[in-house]
Amino acid sequence: MNNFLKKTSSIASLAIIAVSVPIxxxxxxxxxxxxxxxxxxxxxxxxxVISDISGDSAYVTxxxxxxxxxxxxxxxxxxxxxEKTSSSxxxxxxxxxxxxxxxxxxxxxxxxxxxxxxxxxxxxxTVSNPNKTPxxxxxxxxxxxxxxxxxxxxIYITVSDGKNISQKIPALxxxxxxxxxxxxxxxxxxxxxxxxxxxxxxDSVKDPIQKxxxxxxxxxxxxxxxxxxxxxxxxxxxxxxx
Amino acid sequence: xxxxLIIFVIWIIINIVLYxxxxxxxxxxxxxxxxxxxxxxxxxxxxxTNPQNAFSGYEIAKKVFNEFTEQTIxxxxxxxxxxxxxxxxxxxPNVDPRDQGLYVDSWNYGISHGEFTSTPDKIxxxxxxxxxxxxxxxxxxxxxxxxxxxxxxxxxTVIIYYEGxxxxxxxxxxxxxxxxxxxxxxxxxxxxxxxxxxCGPPTGSLNARTLxxxxxxxxxxxx
Numbered sequence: 321m322n323n324f325l326k327k328t329s330s331i332a333s334l335a336i337i338a339v340s341v342p343i344x345x346x347x348x349x350x351x352x353x354x355x356x357x358x359x360x361x362x363x364x365x366x367x368x369v370i371s372d373i374s375g376d377s378a379y380v381t382x383x384x385x386x387x388x389x390x391x392x393x394x395x396x397x398x399x400x401x402x403e404k405t406s407s408s409x410x411x412x413x414x415x416x417x418x419x420x421x422x423x424x425x426x427x428x429x430x431x432x433x434x435x436x437x438x439x440x441x442x443x444x445x446t447v448s449n450p451n452k453t454p455x456x457x458x459x460x461x462x463x464x465x466x467x468x469x470x471x472x473x474x475i476y477i478t479v480s481d482g483k484n485i486s487q488k489i490p491a492l493x494x495x496x497x498x499x500x501x502x503x504x505x506x507x508x509x510x511x512x513x514x515x516x517x518x519x520x521x522x523d524s525v526k527d528p529i530q531k532x533x534x535x536x537x538x539x540x541x542x543x544x545x546x547x548x549x550x551x552x553x554x555x556x557x558x559x560x561x562x
Numbered sequence: 563x564x565x566x567l568i569i570f571v572i573w574i575i576i577n578i579v580l581y582x583x584x585x586x587x588x589x590x591x592x593x594x595x596x597x598x599x600x601x602x603x604x605x606x607x608x609x610x611t612n613p614q615n616a617f618s619g620y621e622i623a624k625k626v627f628n629e630f631t632e633q634t635i636x637x638x639x640x641x642x643x644x645x646x647x648x649x650x651x652x653x654x655p656n657v658d659p660r661d662q663g664l665y666v667d668s669w670n671y672g673i674s675h676g677e678f679t680s681t682p683d684k685i686x687x688x689x690x691x692x693x694x695x696x697x698x699x700x701x702x703x704x705x706x707x708x709x710x711x712x713x714x715x716x717x718x719t720v721i722i723y724y725e726g727x728x729x730x731x732x733x734x735x736x737x738x739x740x741x742x743x744x745x746x747x748x749x750x751x752x753x754x755x756x757x758x759x760x761c762g763p764p765t766g767s768l769n770a771r772t773l774x775x776x777x778x779x780x781x782x783x784x785x
Contacts, residue, residue, distance in 0.1 A: 453717050454732050456777040460752035469752075496685045498752025500777060541734045541777065 361386035363430035365410070367521070368439065371476065371488040374505070375419035375447040381411045381474055381490045383524045384429055391428035400428075408524055409474040411492045420445050448505050455510055457535065458500035459543030461493055461520055466551040469497030473522040475546075477501050480515045481508045488519075511538045522548055616664060617654060620671040625702040627651070627710070635723055637784045642673050642690060642758075643721040647710040653690060653722075655681075659747060669693055669705035679749035682724040682778070687751040691759040696766035708760035711774060720776045722756060728784050731756050731776035738763060739771050746773055754778035 365382040372379045380392050390410035392401045401412045417423065422442045427434045457477075461470040473493040479486045486506050491499040508514060513536045521528045529548050545553070623629060630650045635641050640653040652672035657665050659676050668674045673692045680686025692708040695701050701709035714720075720731040734755075739746055746757070758774040761767060 453719075454779045455717075456732060456734060456779065458753045458777065494685050494753070496752045498685060500753045502779075 363388050363432060365390070365427045365429055365434050366524070368427065368436070369476075369488070369490070370441045371490050373441060373444060373487065375444050376417050377413060377415045377448070378417065378441045378443065379411060379413050379490050380425070380427070380441075381409075381476075382427065383474065383521060384408055384410065385524050386430060388430040393426050393428065395424040395426065407472060407492070409472060409492055409521065411474065411490055414441065417441075417443050419443055419447060452504050454502045455504040455537075456500050456502055457516070457537075457541045457543060458498060459518070459546060461497045461499070461522070461546045461548065462551075463497075463522075464549040466547050466549050469495075470520075470522050470548060471495050471497060473520055475499050475521070476519040478517040478519075479503055479506060479508070480517075481506075481512065482515070484508065493520075493522075508537075513537065516543055518543070518546060520546060520548065617668055617671045620652065620654060622670055623651065623672050623705065623707075627702070627707065632723075632728075632784070635784075637723075638725050639723065640675065640725070641723040643723070644711075644714060644718070645721075646718045647713050649707065649710065651707050659691070665691070666693075669707065673707050676747060676749075679747070680751070680754075682722050682729040682754065682756070683727065685752070685754055686749045688722070688754075688756045689747060689749065689759065690756060694760035694762060694765050696762075696764055706766075708758065709765065711758060711760045712762065712765045712772070714774055720756060720758070723784060726784055728782050729754075729756075729778055730780045730782075732779050733774060733776045735775040737773040737775070739773060741768065741771055743771075746771075 362385040365384060368380065368382040370378055370380055382390070384390070385408065387406045387408050389406045390403050390412065392412045392414065393399070394414070399416075401414055403410060403412060414423075414425070420443060422440060424440050427439065461473060461475065462468065463470045470493055475491050475493060476488040477486075477491065478488055484507060486503065489501045489503070491501050493499050513534050516533050516535050518531050518533075519528050520531070529546075531546050533544050535543055547553070628648045628650045630641060630643075630652070640655055641650065642653050643650045653675050654668045654672050655675045656677040657668045657674035659665060659674075665674050669692060673690050675681075676689035676691060679689035682688050693704060693706040694708040694711060695704050695706040698709055700706070714733060714736075716733050716736060718733045720733060722729045722731070737746070746759075755775060755777050758776075760772055760774075761770070762772050763770060765772075
């Protein structure tokens with residue numbers, strides 16, 4: 321009788337383990353508990369964007385489900401542009417390009433090479449002035465709950481002065497949720513207000529969040545805080561005249 | 563129960579010894595905790611007294627604004643350079659802003675870096691402060707290294723050399739604030755920046771403080 325009980329309990333234990341393993345993986349992978357198993361995530365680049373193109377440089381940005389170090393290689397060139405740290409959000413500046421030239425490139429992700437017909441960049445005929453004083457603007461992104469900073473993400477900034485509109489300027493979020501971009505190459509009056517549109521990608525399976533602000537460049541370089549959740553703060557609390 | 567109490571007391575003693583040996587920080591780091599934000603209650607609540615020879619590891623600053631060149635600095639040291647005002651001085655790290663005796667003494671050796679604020683190698687605000695005087699003829703005798711900081715304007719270049727790297731900043735904002743507005747004394751910023759503080763306006767006046775903010779543009783190793 322004892323043997324029978326032992327055998328039965330052993331078989332039952334094995335059965336529970338056998339069933340629980342795939343169920344656990346399925347539950348974790350579903351994102352219900354916001355866990356991600358790196359081995360199950362894809363390293364394939366998605367949302368590959370070529371932006372801020374000038375005569376001698378351009379930016380390539382993309383996302384991956386898996387946190388990896390990304391690289392870009394121009395076709396017909398031995399030069400490889402590499403990121404320093406691994407992330408799910410990738411930004412690489414292609415520099416030392418030649419004016420009015422069409423380049424094709426490959427994206428390297430975790431050892432795999434990806435090619436696509438859209439992986440091309442055509443440089444303009446205008447080279448940016450290397451001696452121009454940078455004009456930096458910066459900001460900070462907070463997460464869905466509004467209190468913790470968004471420590472990973474990709475943001476595209478578009479600036480308009482009412483007459484001219486810039487290309488999309490990309491930036492990665494740092495561990496403090498911060499970002500900064502140089503807008504000195506725009507032919508704007510930097511003593512006036514501009515409209516700033518920010519498109520933030522923060523999760524590879526969620527839609528990006530777009531925010532718009534007016535920024536008086538004569539007074540500040542800091543863009544108002546961006547809240548990815550349902551938080552809108554347009555004015556600091558106070559009473560008129562007091 | 564007795565065994566448990568003995569083990570608990572030994573554990574407490576080991577932790578206290580490790581803390582004072584500095585090993586606590588190493589353990590915190592290996593556990594993924596930033597030791598700089600781990601402030602044990604009661605250890606950091608009062609200004610220190612002005613210890614004799616607090617800066618004995620540094621040479622007394624020469625009575626010139628332009629004391630160094632890129633060739634004469636210690637590559638692993640900490641320096642501030644602003645070509646616009648011909649300033650190139652050593653920076654004394656982690657000077658307590660609550661201890662007037664201490665920070666005035668630090669100006670004998672260079673410009674003060676505010677304790678509890680960031681450093682150029684991190685995301686955050688690096689806070690530097692020094693004396694400025696209205697009587698420019700006395701500036702060097704008074705160690706008033708920021709006397710000509712009132713000539714710096716938005717768009718000017720500021721360079722910091724710190725532990726092997728050269729950090730280039732562009733002045734982005736100049737603020738005049740009340741001496742009581744201590745909220746500006748911080749190491750927090752979403753991006754890497756430096757804030758340089760001097761008394762005034764008018765330069766040297768204790769009635770106001772001027773804050774010169776500059777945003778990091780490039781980082782490169784010192785050759």
